[in-house]
Amino acid sequence: MHASMPFRKKPKKLISNIVLLAVALFFIFPFYWIVTGAFKVQNVAVAIPPEWFPHAPTLDNFTVLFKNPVWRWTFNSFFVAAAEMAGVCLVASMAGYVLAKKQFPGRKIIFTLFVAAMALPKQVILVPLFTMIADFGWIDHYKALILPAIGWPFGIFLVKQFAQTLPGELLEAAKVDGCSELRLYYSIVLPLLKPALGALAIFTFINAWNDYFSQLIMIRSTPMMTLPLGVATLKGEYTTPYGVLMAGAAFASLPMIVIFLLFQKAFTQGITMGAVKG
Template sequence: MRLNRSPIISNIIVAACALLFIFPFYWIITGAFKVQDVAVAIPPEWFPLEPTLENFETLFKNPVWRWTLNSFIVAGGEMVGVCLVASMAGYVLAKKSFPGRVIIFSMFVAAMALPKQVILVPLFTMLADFGWIDTYKGLILPAIGWPFGIFLMKQFAQTIPGELMEAAKIDGCSEIRMFYSIILPLLKPAMGALAIFTFINGWNDYFSQLIMTRSTPMMTLPLGVATLKGEYTTPYGVLMAGAAIASIPMITIFVLFQKAFTQGLTMGAVKG
């Protein structure tokens, strides 16, 4: 009886945790179809009895499509840049021997504990000198050298068998071709996870985007939706409609990369 009860209890706990994490998303979706009076009513209306599209109509009176495009450009650019740079840096730190390798890696680890707000002033000054404020370059390039991405790829690259690289060198494979033909395919599981982390981080990076943007057309979707909050009133329905739209790309990215996220390393190494 104890053996039979254990899976049932585990399933109940998992189901309860799933409902707990899904509930905020459910509240955002239902709140997007409620009028202002219903959205702030107490006790709350758990399901909109009279759903309306008024919040979406109000939302799309603003340049939402431009904000969405900006978010895709910024988050997508960061995702591609971080995955490429982190994979190369992680491979070099894991598989190449050179003076100062341990010190450089220690600096990356220490940078992971450094709050973003600490480097904000010098970063803003440097980007202003370059003329990159309120540009895509100013929003994307500072995030490409993400210390966590380099740390993740370095730890993953350490598990790659050295015999594969030695065999490639014996066959006359150049360093660049070995990286792109052998190392990079083996790093796909880690790159899938890093792509998810980077895209979500870039999509939700409200603080940096707030500092680096000046004009309404350059705002990202989370930043643009936040500006809809009034000085004396808060249109909760409109904000929830914007949050619902902003959550769709993140869910899509996770679905697209979840297979690479769960693949094992050796599975990719033995494919013929």
């Protein structure tokens, strides 16, 4: 009777694998369509029925794409995303650690406000944020994209939840040995927060790279455009060069793939934090 159990489990496992494969293909297909479309001429890119694989691939779309200041747009996107990633990780690591391990009046209220802020869509605060940035004279500048995003409530929430799992005995022992608060944070807390910060780094970089809405509102000049914003401007007034747009989208997706591969180990550890209790 027990010997038949593995055979009963095999159909369920096979079905679950088929379902997971179907879901994976469903989510991968748009990316596949963009990449293959980048090598199609205009009439083939919009043909019905579609050409699932380019029979006569061409690099003309990339030639047209790089006639624009794409490298400048790419630099802008990298600079904004990297600066925002570093700022969010720094602020979130400090704020999350303090909210998790320090006792002070109003700690729970402050954390509740951060959680409540996560429910606010960006469009709600756009008008006062734009007015403030305009008063500061930051419109069409890197500061307009980087500084408002540094205090990301989700980042503080993520790090705070992970910091709660840090052993309090270790922190107390460091204080007894005469470790200053700054040294405690830099030498002990920060290394222990690496899994959470790795996941947060990916989330922040992708969020900053794809933040088309804020970039559209805050940026005015072509040299200051980021890559998603610059690619969107390639759409013509009367025609839409789908092949060029797909080439731009494929090119813009490469940095995100590289960032994920670099932080993949920390990312998988970060998203499973708290799943196992010691």
